[in-house]
Amino acid sequence: MAKVIVDGIPVEVPNGSSVLQACEAAGKEIPRFCYHDKLSVAGNCRMCMVEITGARKPLVSSCSQPVMEGMQVTTDSETVRAARRSTMELLLINHPLDCPICDQGGECDLQDQAVGYGRDCSRYTDEKRAVVDKYMGPLIRTVMTRCIQCTRCVRFTNEIAGTAELGGIFRGTNMEITPFIEQSLVSELSGNLIDVCPVGALTSKPTAFYYRSWELKNTDSIDVVDAVGTNIMLQIRGNEVMRVLPRRNDDVNEEWLSDKGRFSLDGLKRRRLDRPWIKKNGKLVEASWSETIQYVADKLKMVAADRIGAIAGDLCDAESMSALKHLMNTLGSSNTDCRQDNAYYDISERGNYVFNTTIAGIEDADALLVIGSFPRQEAPVLNARIRKRWLSLTEQFPIAYIGELPDDPTYKVDHFGDSPELINDLLSGNHAFAEILKNAKKPMIILGHGALTRPDSKIIFEKTMALANAINAVSESWNGFNILHHAASRVAGLDLGFVPQGQGKDITAMVNGGVDALWLLGADEVDLSGLPPECFVIYQGHHGERAASRADVILPGAAYTEKSGTYINTEGRVQRSFRAICPPGEAKEEWSVIYSIGQALSVEHPYRDLETLRHYMAEVNPVFAQCGLVKNSVNVSVGDGVQGNFEKQELRAVISDYFLTNSISRASVTMNECSKLRYAPSAEAAE
CATH class of the missing domain: 3.40.228.10 (Dimethylsulfoxide Reductase, domain 2)
Structure with missing residues (x-):
């Protein structure tokens, strides 16, 4: 550890730390544009200058200067203030005066720091330069005249995304950030460029001019497009999700978010199921909730317990799966499966199926x-x-x-x-x-x-x-x-035992005539072509897709943004999301509908609301009482002495189209456009 004195405050920081980090440890705010704690140090903007006593050059950029034992740092002298004012003046000489129409307005680092460190006038009298906007695909909107050459975007694509798609051309005041090839960015993390850009040079193209940052309210949630369990923040206006941003969690996602999780939000508004439907005389007709619930209960009463099955989809929350499993088991059925892909797991120990x-x-x-x-x-x-x-x-x-x-x-x-x-x-x-x-x-x-x-x-x-x-x-x-895993609901389903027990039928048996009544809980990836025509199908979900078209009853559900839910990520970490908006129309949270149908069937429930349902889940498996924790183990003796031969077929990837893996992303116009550009590049046309 090195001892440093910052504005008279002694602090200890690890050897190799920068002066900027020492200043932050002392509680001092240091302005910066190019510095980012997850990227390499560039030292481009010179905004973070501080004064070091006794140094050959008293003014240094604090982000690139390593600490030394006994170093004395001054962060707010007149010399430092004058240097920062001059640096800000240089940064603004070519910056356009379009703050009123810039999507970055209200959360722009340049705006904030110009107020604190800017001059009241500029001595620059020449014409401002203009830079041609660059095409980066359907996700990133560019206004490159605003760029201050901090190179955060270049460092992100090179270091974090690993695609090396951006770079700088020319030198000095003529420098421009540009893609190497005039085509859509190929990284699945490209949306993070919007977050790392400190000005309005890179903004979201799908939602350009849709909102102002101060109009939005924040709700914490969990991303469900994959099984990482990325911590996200839903930003809403009225009853609409306007933006999805990552929340920092160094144990899970650091501060990054995948493009599918960020930009598929327009799929939440399209192809939605917003009212109950019952099939009568071969045609689906609208119905009330009371009629639908009684109709489902009457149908299930007519089916033998071992001929009823339930399949849970990839986006389900743990509460809905727990409620449905309890209902099936109470009716006497063990035909439950959360594996739409019929994957094999050894569930004898939790460490056998988690990261x-x-x-x-x-x-x-x-x-x-x-x-x-x-x-x-x-x-x-x-x-x-x-x-x-x-x-x-x-x-x-x-x-x-x-x-x-x-x-x-x-x-x-x-x-x-x-x-x-x-x-x-x-x-x-x-x-x-x-x-x-x-x-x-x-x-x-x-x-x-x-x-x-x-x-x-x-x-x-x-x-x-x-x-x-x-x-x-x-x-x-x-x-x-x-x-x-790549399904957000899979680990929670396995923890709840939402798999065939005893003589229970798996998904293959159920969809090939093994049941007479099949409950599809958001199961949109199931091939129902082998299902007998006489099988009674209940579809409960939020998007009208292939499974909904086969249903005899449709129970409209809530998407992940419209309910409070528990999700367990691929490493076995229990996390909670919160309701940001209300479901559309008459749609309801799935567990509450299952509860009502159970009441119509005279089922005695061990819960009555969301809180007691979560207590029941913790009784089923104690991991649900350990939010944010990971406790796994594995018994490697399972693999000892295994016998058998491999199939001759090759190991293939399970995702053929990254952008269209679930019902929300398939309903998204943005994701469909990305899919066309990625997997049919001949269709790409630069703006």
């Missing part, structure tokens, strides 16, 4: 093997953490892939092939990477759903567990065996 290393723990690993997964599309924010570890200068981080590699993973990998037989080679020690894994102190294995949704998934899982055992990936201090 045990934790997302933050990736930074401690020293070797990684990925099997049947492509994190860049399945979990972009988690993939950024892998890249962060790969870029770390502490030690090398070898990464190997087994399975399809559809795109650049954003870090260097050894791609061994697509055959699961490679697991046997690693297990027997006949592969070069086996030695790397054995010599690693903290090796990691990520097993994805490209491996868990195959006919031989059980063999792959058990042999991967055996491999984890062989390389000592699991110990008292380290757990390197990980399952990477």
Whole structure:
């Protein structure tokens, strides 16, 4: 630790810290534009200048100056104030006077700091320069005349996103930030450029001129487009979500958010189910809630218990799954399944189906093997953490892939092939990477759903567990065996036991004639082509898609922005979201409708409201009482002595179109446009 005196205040900071960090530790506010604590230091803007006593050059940029023992720093002398005023004057000489129409207005760093450090007039008399706006795709709107060349966007694409799509051309006052190729950005994290830009040069294109920041109210929530559990903030005006922003949580998403989670919000307003429907004489007609609830209850009374089934979708909250499971079990049915892809899991122990290393723990690993997964599309924010570890200068981080590699993973990998037989080679020690894994102190294995949704998934899982055992990936201090989920509801469903129990039928049996009544709880990815015509289908969800078109009864539900819900991310962390707006029309929260139907069936519920339902969930599984915590374990002996042969088919990626993976994103105009540009590039036309 180094002792530094800031404005007469002694502070201790770790060796290697910057003067800016020491000033913040002393409670001093230092203005800055180019500095960002998650990016490398550039020292471009010179706004963070401070005075150091005894230095050869008293004025230094505090972001790039390392601390030294006994250093004395002055942050608010007349010399420092004059330097900051001059720097601000230089930054503003070419900046356009369009604050009244700029989307960044009200939350612009340049605005805020110009008030505190700007001059009351400018000595610059030449004409302002103008810069041509750059095309960056359907998500990012550019007004490059506003750019102050802080290079945050360039550093983000190079360091965090790993796509290196932006750079600077020319020099001095003629410098321009531009994409290398005039085409849409390809990163799944490109929306974060809006957040890191300190001025209005990069703003959101889909919502340009829709709102002002001071009109919006904030509600904390959890992103459900993947299983990372990104902490987000919903910004609303009236009864409409206008913007989705990331909330900082260094254990989960740091301060990043995927493009799908940020920009698919327009899908919340399209193709919505807003009233109950009942099929009469082969045609769906509108009905009241009381009529619909009684109709469903009467139909279920006519069906034998073992002929009733329920399937939960990928966006469901834990409360609705818990309520539906209780109803099914009370009726005498064990036909429940939360695996729309029919993935294999060993649920005998929680550590067998979660990301045990934790997302933050990736930074401690020293070797990684990925099997049947492509994190860049399945979990972009988690993939950024892998890249962060790969870029770390502490030690090398070898990464190997087994399975399809559809795109650049954003870090260097050894791609061994697509055959699961490679697991046997690693297990027997006949592969070069086996030695790397054995010599690693903290090796990691990520097993994805490209491996868990195959006919031989059980063999792959058990042999991967055996491999984890062989390389000592699991110990008292380290757990390197990980399952990477891509469905937000999956871990909560497994924790609740929303899978077939005893003689219960799985999803394959249910959709192929195994039941006479099927309850689809937001299950939009299920293939219902094998379902008999006489099967009574209840669809409960928020978007009218393929499953809703097959339904005999439609129960309109609430999207994740319209209800308070519990979600468990891929690492097993319990998190809560809160209602931001009301559901459209007559739509209701799913658990409350299930509760009403249970009452019509004379079911005795162990809950009566959301709070008591959550208490009941904690009784079913204590993890639901541990919000924000991760407590996992795994028994590696599961993989010992496994027998069986792999299928000859190759390990394939489970996501073919990153932008259209759920009902909300498929309803989004923005996501459909992104999909066309990414997967049909010939259709792209620059503005």
